[in-house]
Amino acid sequence: MSGGDGLDGALFNRLFALFLIVSLTMLALVLAFLAAAWFRRGGVRQDGVADENGRASREPLLRALLIGWTALIAIGLIGLTFASFLTDRGMADAIPPDRRTINIIVTAKQFWWDVNYAFDNEPSKNIRTANELHLPVGVPARVTLKSSDVIHSFWIPNLAGKQDLIPGRVNDLVLLPNRTGVFRGQCAEFCGIQHAHMALDVTVESRAQFANWLAAQGKPAPAPASPLQKAGYLYVMNRECSGCHAIAGTAANATVGPDLTHLMSRRSLAAGTLPMGRAGLYAWVADPQGVKPGNNMPYVGLDANELHAVTAYLETLK
Amino acid sequence: MRLPKGRTGCLSHPPLSPPCIQGGRLACALFLCLGLTACDREQRSLNGQPKAETIALANDPRDLSYQENSYQLSQGQRLYKWMNCSGCHANGGGGMGPPLMDDEWRYGGRMEDIVRTILHGRPNGMPRFEGKITEQEAWQIASYVRSLSAQQGQDVLSARPDSMSASEPPTLAERGKVLPENNLTGPKDEQN
Known part of the structure; x- marks a missing residue:
């Protein structure tokens, strides 16, 4: 139900x-x-x-x-x-207007979720992540729903009914989770070839845990330490990766693809396609079109050394 | 159940009276007419062709897989937006950069010329995208760029873009009259 x-x-x-x-x-x-x-x-x-x-x-x-x-x-x-x-x-009317809420802007894209935590009073605290929602238990979350390409539908069966995300329009939804846990969200409106691989990991946690998560997400990415990580960092900054992805604290600030600043803290890769981890990273970076055909991340054709370096650097993004 | 010859259970009732049938037909016709009015939402001429191919056909074999291909063209349209081509070329109309919807090509209008322009850049502002986008993406963008001046069949164009779009390419119509010379102000007038 x-x-x-x-x-x-x-x-x-x-x-x-x-x-x-x-x-x-x-x-x-x-x-x-x-x-x-x-x-x-x-x-x-x-x-x-x-x-x-x-x-x-x-x-x-x-x-x-x-x-x-x-x-x-x-x-x-x-x-x-x-x-x-x-x-x-x-x-x-269930949420009184004076009650403290958190504001989240979710933009659906083929085939992933762009998630922005917006703090109107303190914009410097704003956080951008992808394919995951963290919610404090018992606090209403006002979710603003947008789409950048086709019609998607936002559905977390455990928390609320479906709500469409329509390009050119803004929809909204209030989530009020009343127990902690990890829930799965899913695009519920056929949106293209990888519609089934468009999942959203929802973590409902205590307020203290949520505050910790928020603080961790606000930090910039650490500088690369080992020579291999540095090589990966240079590749990411100078080549195709930074054309679409952003990493806070570096020169990469494009908004086409998901923000990678805290990539490794997420539960899954590519909107629920692969479990997060070294194996998944290798598979995904080496050939995204083989793992999730039709998604918008191109096959770049990294050679083995570049692949090792890029993966080593991405693993530091915790 | 066995039925008498030539008769079925349904037909055993007396036939409907003629006015009733006429009324039903009229209602059906009206309903169909209403249905037709709902159909004229998106009209697009699929026959539009540029008046003359303004450039020679390409030699690169990869042309075949990117030109006249709706998927590659629509991917190119997305990349055109994502890589901020509109920042200079303004949806094809031209701004800081040259317009892409007319029939003039400074550095060649074949697919491989456009790909070379995108990947290696050109003097006076066109940046080099090699290493920033993949070669495949450059070909997709080139396919879209050629569609801006109607060099691709109108039936492979993607749906209407969500953003503001340029007007119809001038190459789809005969070129208008060039203004008479006395209306032009050029360096000569300034000398006088």
Whole structure:
């Protein structure tokens, strides 16, 4: 069931139950009509001559039933629309305006999630990460949803219902997690060839843990130490990588691809495609199109030494 | 269940009266007309061709896999935006850099010329992208750049771009009259 551990769990479940009851009632009525028609047909004369008396005697009843049926559909649809409107309003009013919230801007791209923590009062604290959300338990998070290419859908089944991300529009959603844990989010609107590999790792943690995470994410990347890491650093800075990726504290500041500043602190690579680790990094950097065909990271064609160096440097980005 | 010859259960009812059938047909026709009005959303002429191929056809065999290929062209369109080509070429209309939607090519308009321009740069501002983007990406951008002056079939163009786009390439229409000379002010006038 959607939204079980989230803010709108109770409201949403009530709406779902209402829809279920109304739909099942209508289904039962349709089946009843069908059964009645079936049995009535058995009584029709088989020689092809219409049973005039039989029809005439039933027509007023049929008309009344049809009028009733149409009215029932109209009333049912209006009622359900009204109920879903009320639920939507209820969800919007669930967070009092003066309550402290965190603001997150999620931009969906083919095929990953660009996540920005926005602090309106202290913009220097803003954090950019990718394919992961960290949320403090019990604190409402206002999520602003955008898309940069096609329509995606933001869905964390444990926390809230689906919400579309539409290019050129801004949608929003409030998440209020009420228990800690690691949940999976997923793009829920077919968005292209790698739609299935567009996952989002959601970590709900205590406020202290969240504050620690936030502080760690705010730090710039460390300088490379070993000669191999330095070689990797130079490659990343001077070649294709920095054309799309940003690493805080270095000259790489492009915004086309995911921010790599704290790459190794994430749970997975390439939006849930590979587990985070040395093996995954090697596979991904060497041939992204082999691991996730159709994604927008190109095959660069690193030779073995370059691959070792770049991976060694990326492993320092904790 | 066995039915009498030539008759089915459904047909055993008396036929509907003619006005009723006519009414039904009228309703159907109206409904279909309504459906038709919903269809004229996106109209794009697929026959548009540049009046004359302004440059010679290319020799590089890779042309075949990048030209007239909708996927490569749309990837090029993304890269054009991501690599900020619009910063100088302004969606093809030209600004600090030359326009890309006319039929003039300073350094050649064949695919391999454009790829060379992108990868190695040109004097007076065109930066060198070799090592910053892959060669494949340069070919994709070149494919898109050629589509800006309608040198590619109109049917391979990607959907409308989300950002502001340039107007129709001038190469799709006959060139207009050149202004009469007395309207021009040039260095000669300044000398007088």
